Amino acid sequence: MTLWLFMLVVLGAAFAAGLVGSLVGIGGGILIVPLLTTAFGIPITYAVGASIVCTIATSSGAAVAYLRDHIINLRVGMFLELATTIGAISGAYLASVVNASFLFVLFGIVMLISASSMIVKFGEELPQGVVNDAAANTLRLASSYNDRKLGHIAYQVTRVPVGFGIMYVAGALSALLGIGSGAFKVLAMDTAMRMPMKVSSTTSNFMIGVTAAASAGIYLGRGEVNPLLVAPIALGVLGGALLGSRILPRLSNIGIRKLFTPILLLIAAQMILKGLGVSIFGS
Amino acid sequence: MAAKDDQTRPPLAASDPPTRVAADPSVIVSYVLRVGVFSSAVLLVMGMFFYLISVGGRAGDWRSVVNDVGEHSQLYHADQLLAALTRFEPLAFVELGVIVLILTPLLRVAATVLIFARERDRLYVGITLVVLALLLLGWFGLGGGGLGNLKFYSGAART
Numbered sequence: 388m389t390l391w392l393f394m395l396v397v398l399g400a401a402f403a404a405g406l407v408g409s410l411v412g413i414g415g416g417i418l419i420v421p422l423l424t425t426a427f428g429i430p431i432t433y434a435v436g437a438s439i440v441c442t443i444a445t446s447s448g449a450a451v452a453y454l455r456d457h458i459i460n461l462r463v464g465m466f467l468e469l470a471t472t473i474g475a476i477s478g479a480y481l482a483s484v485v486n487a488s489f490l491f492v493l494f495g496i497v498m499l500i501s502a503s504s505m506i507v508k509f510g511e512e513l514p515q516g517v518v519n520d521a522a523a524n525t526l527r528l529a530s531s532y533n534d535r536k537l538g539h540i541a542y543q544v545t546r547v548p549v550g551f552g553i554m555y556v557a558g559a560l561s562a563l564l565g566i567g568s569g570a571f572k573v574l575a576m577d578t579a580m581r582m583p584m585k586v587s588s589t590t591s592n593f594m595i596g597v598t599a600a601a602s603a604g605i606y607l608g609r610g611e612v613n614p615l616l617v618a619p620i621a622l623g624v625l626g627g628a629l630l631g632s633r634i635l636p637r638l639s640n641i642g643i644r645k646l647f648t649p650i651l652l653l654i655a656a657q658m659i660l661k662g663l664g665v666s667i668f669g670s
Numbered sequence: 671m672a673a674k675d676d677q678t679r680p681p682l683a684a685s686d687p688p689t690r691v692a693a694d695p696s697v698i699v700s701y702v703l704r705v706g707v708f709s710s711a712v713l714l715v716m717g718m719f720f721y722l723i724s725v726g727g728r729a730g731d732w733r734s735v736v737n738d739v740g741e742h743s744q745l746y747h748a749d750q751l752l753a754a755l756t757r758f759e760p761l762a763f764v765e766l767g768v769i770v771l772i773l774t775p776l777l778r779v780a781a782t783v784l785i786f787a788r789e790r791d792r793l794y795v796g797i798t799l800v801v802l803a804l805l806l807l808g809w810f811g812l813g814g815g816g817l818g819n820l821k822f823y824s825g826a827a828r829t
Contacts (some may be wrong), residue, residue: 391722393732429736440768447707447774454700461696465782465798472804479808526793596775597801601808603772614764615736618718621771625711 393427397616398623404441405627409449410635411647412591413569414442414599415624417654429616436612437620439603442569444621446596448628453589456636460530460586463544463576464593467554471568471594474558475601487564491662494560494571498655501574505648512640513540514581522547532586535636542583550580561598569595570654573647584640588647695785702781706774710767717763724760776805 388396400422401415408415416438423429423437453459519529523544531541553575561568569591576587635643754762779802786794 388732390725390732390736393736394718394722428733440771443771443775444707447703447771447778450778451700451704451707454696454703457696459696461699461782462794465794465801468779468801469797469804472801472808476804476808597779597805600772600775601805612768613736614717614761614768615721617768618714618764621768622711622714622718625707 394615394619397423397619401441401620401623402627402630405445405448405624405629406631406634407627407646407650408441408445408569408624409592409628409631410588410638410643411569411650412573412588412595413445413650413654414438414595415445415627416441417650417657419620419624421657423616429613433613433616437616439599440612440617440621441624442599443596443603444624445628446592446594446599448625449589449632450593450596452629452632453592453635456533458532458585458589458636459593460528460532460582460590461593462526462530463528463580463582463586464590466526466528467551467572467575467590468594468597470551470554471558471561471572471598472601474555474560475562475598476558478559478562481559481563485563488662488664490560491564491658493662494556494564495655495658495662498570498574498651498658501578502648502651502655504578505574505644505651509644509648510641511644513537513583514542517543517545517581519543520545520547522551530586532583534583534585536639540583542586544580544582546579546581550575553579558598558601561595562601564658568598570651574651577644584643584647585635585638588643589635695782695789698785699778699781702778703774706770706777710771710774713763713767713770717760717765717767720758720760720763776802776809779805 401419404415404418407413407418419441420434420438423434424431429437450459454461523529526547528544528547529542531539534540553571557568557571557575560571572591572594573587576582576590577584580587582590751762751765755766779798783795783798783802786798
């Protein structure tokens with residue numbers, strides 16, 4: 388394969404990762420890393436750097452439109468970033484102490500259980516009967532967004548402490564395992580805090596860039612970034628994320644949930660297999 | 671002439687753009703992100719374009735090229751980067767593009783601090799400042815090393 392063709396293949400795969408990631412609120416590293424390590428045999432050190440760049444590009448690329456369209460809940464995002472950055476930094480320093488294999492299996496199983504709760508409310512367009520809890524009132528987290536299909540949707544936010552706790556874990560996991568942070572963020576907002584799915588996925592999208600940047604400082608200082616990999620990935624992902632952020636307003640909350648659930652299962656499977664030492668997904 | 675026209679028109683005509691746009695935090699943060707993403711993309715496209723042109727016909731199998739750049743080349747430290755850029759070394763543009771991309775979320779958090787401050791929202795100024803402090807801690811403190819320590823590889827030493 389010539390260098391040009393390789394660049395085009397990576398660019399195309401990154402475009403797809405950015406498109407999907409921007410819709411469901413994940414970084415897209417889950418889709419890029421297996422391609423790099425398994426199909427192309429790229430060393431994992433380069434793949435990790437590529438994954439971090441992929442996450443930041445998805446986040447920044449899509450959040451431009453999501454912020455402008457007022458789908459992202461800026462207060463929820465900033466408040467929860469407190470938890471994810473504390474988690475990311477503590478995770479980076481716990482890395483030498485904890486058993487990564489055990490964590491992969493544990494949180495893979497947690498994700499599988501979460502996926503079942505997703506499937507239970509597959510047909511739910513908007514959460515019903517959600518009332519602000521004390522923290523949501525103090526922090527003024529309740530907000531609204533304009534849904535192209537449903538009109539102006541005002542929503543409240545509940546179980547904020549639980550969401551905060553899950554966000555801490557999400558931040559620590561992204562630093563410890565380099566995986567799953569976006570998926571846990573969506574789960575925290577959708578399942579625990581009962582926010583509308585679109586608000587959850589876009590606010591997750593907004594946050595993953597900061598979580599990745601928090602650990603990027605620590606990891607890129609040690610790791611390696613190969614410019615010939617990172618450039619086509621960043622450009623492809625940015626393109627995909629820009630397209631995804633145009634598409635999301637046209638989709639229903641149910642549609643995004645249906646896209647998110649199989650990806651959640653894929654991440655869960657990848658984490659469990661990785662923990663058990665099966666490396667069919669590479670890395 | 672334009673100023674004259676403005677004066678003759680009724681000041682609050684519906685078609686007139688509002689003279690002072692109410693500060694919308696989301697839109698301002700969106701703008702910060704757009705600038706970061708756009709400048710990063712321009713740098714990456716320039717870098718890749720120059721690189722692919724420069725290797726041109728010599729570009730053989732991708733694996734050898736990618737590995738070669740990875741293994742047999744120098745990294746630009748932050749202080750060498752500017753010099754490499756002035757020499758139009760393609761991969762220096764890629765490196766700067768990646769740095770801009772990675773810094774965009776940090777810049778975005780910093781912008782959010784200012785926006786909440788302008789709204790006199792003390793609670794969220796506090797929250798956002800703590801996030802920013804933690805990010806900077808991750809970058810520059812506790813063995814993070816920061817930008818000067820990033821191990822970027824470039825093809826500079828190859829030729």
